[in-house]
Amino acid sequence: MRKNSIKNTRINQEVQKELSEIIRAGIKDPRINPMTSVVAVEVAPDLKTCKAYISVLGDEESQKDTLAGLKSAEGYIRTKLARTINLRNTPEIRFVLDQSIEYGINMSKLIDDVNRDLNEKGEVDDQSDI
Structure with missing residues (x-):
């Protein structure tokens, strides 16, 4: 087999x-x-x-x-x-x-933090081009 x-x-x-x-x-x-x-x-x-x-x-x-x-x-x-x-x-x-689920949650959290920081600085107006 x-x-x-x-x-x-x-x-x-x-x-x-x-x-x-x-x-x-x-x-x-x-x-x-x-x-x-x-x-x-x-x-x-x-x-x-x-x-x-x-x-x-x-x-x-x-x-x-x-x-x-x-x-x-x-x-x-x-x-x-x-x-x-x-x-x-x-x-x-x-x-x-x-630990792949935990790793995925951590990566998602990091991506959300980066997006939030970019939105606060005004560098990204909308996410339609992502």
Whole structure:
């Protein structure tokens, strides 16, 4: 199975959906932030390993605690995943903190600040040419 095949894409989507459900409803660890979402999942073509990109709404301490809680619950999550998804192999999950949403918010804020500063100086009258 190739990395970008239709089958691999469907497996990635299914694993992402089930991981989201398990994290939302199945884990009772107080370290895990309730505003945790699974942004993307990459299952290896041999179905042995899986990278789960996690986004956590909160400060840096909350993100570290959530990642530690997910790593400690990895066996439980893998067991639940094996029961819900019928795959030949249940992938070993590696959780990776995804900060792309936070990065996008920061960039948007910076752009808004620059536009506001330009409007205050009167250098840009309207944004129709942007």
